Amino acid sequence: MRIGYLGPEASFTHYAVKSVFINEEYIAFPTIPDCLEALAEKKVDRAVVPLENALEGSVPITVDYLFHDVDLHITAELISPIEQHLMVHPDHEHEWQDVSRIMSHSHALAQCHKYLYYRFRGVTLEPSTSTSAAAQYVSAHPEENIAAIGNALAADTYGLTVVEENIHDFHFNHTRFVVLTSELETELLPFEHDAEKTTLMVTLPSDDRPGALHQVLSAFSWRQLSLSKIESRPLKTGLGNYFFIIDVERPVDGILMQGAIEELEALGCTVKVLGSYKKHMLLPQK
Template structure:
């Protein structure tokens, strides 16, 4: 089985893939849309992409692509701790405090905002497609004396020297990665499962009646279905038009959740079941 992921090699997504699919073939993609298109066109059997970070919130491009462009299904959730380190080329280890610019993914830069502000105020901060891509660039351009922010796997893979460990501003930082498939199946992984979840994408009725969202939430509330997340995203049809992504802490096989969906559809909502799946934790090594 081929597992596609947001690369390059040694990205945080790759770390999650190695923890969950150690015996499968791993295929890196440069961007999230590239990875999802690889799944849609059957180049790969599963796609693993980031969905949400504890500090920075949802990854908009993943959520929007799943709603607007990709008819795929969540088959598992992987939760991994995120530890950010500052790394440089070994040739520049002795002058790392004089780096001219620092490269990383935009989320990683945001997660290290305080550290960067107080230690490297005024230095250029440059975004890359992933933390691993930043590490790869630094490894290939020692003459620039630049630094990357990323994980220890990236430092090891690309031969960089970690000069400052754990530079993230908040130390309880995790990312949710979703395993996606073309078919609505359940991936049973060789990891300890923590919970079962169902993710829905809900569009409100077009008549925009007062209390529409309240009625949606009530369909879950009176059935005592716990919602761990509800978030709005633009429908891209005009200002004020949204869809909602909702995580329900229950398997789709439960009678109550099916009843809630029937009620939402009776109210005129459009409901897409993105997946019913298990949550797994990945251990940082």
């Protein structure tokens, strides 16, 4: 099986993939859209990308691409602890406090905001496509006194020295990765949670009538369907136009869920079902 993931090698996504897909072919992609397009074009059999972080919230490019650009399905979610470390090239391990810039994924930089503000105020923070891409760049440019923020696997893979460990601002730092397929199917993974959740993307009626969102929530409320998440994202059609991503703690094939979806459609909403799936908790990196 070919597993596409946000790379390069040693990214947090790569670690999540290796933790559950054993002895499969791993194919790294430089960006989330590249990874999702490869799955849509069936160049890979699965795609694994980050969807949400406990500190920084949803990954907008993943949510938007699943809504606007591709017809893919979530078949599993992987919850991974995230530990961010500051790493430099070994040539600069004794002068790391004088780095000229610090590179990482924008979410990783945000997760370490307080640390960076108090320890490296004024130093340029440069976003990269992933934490491992930042580590790869630092490794390839020993002439520059620069640093990357990433995981221990990236430091080991690219021969960097970790100079400060666990620099993220809050201890409970987890990322939710999703396993995607181009066809609806059940994922055969060692799930630790039997309960299924369903992710929906809902667009409100075009007439913009008052109370429309309340009606949407009522469709779940009176059926006692628990929502673990509701979030708005721009429709990209004008200010004030949104779609909503909703996580419901029930499988989609239940009678109550089917009834809720039918009620939403009867109200004039459009409903896109991303999938029903189970959760697997990953162990921290060693």
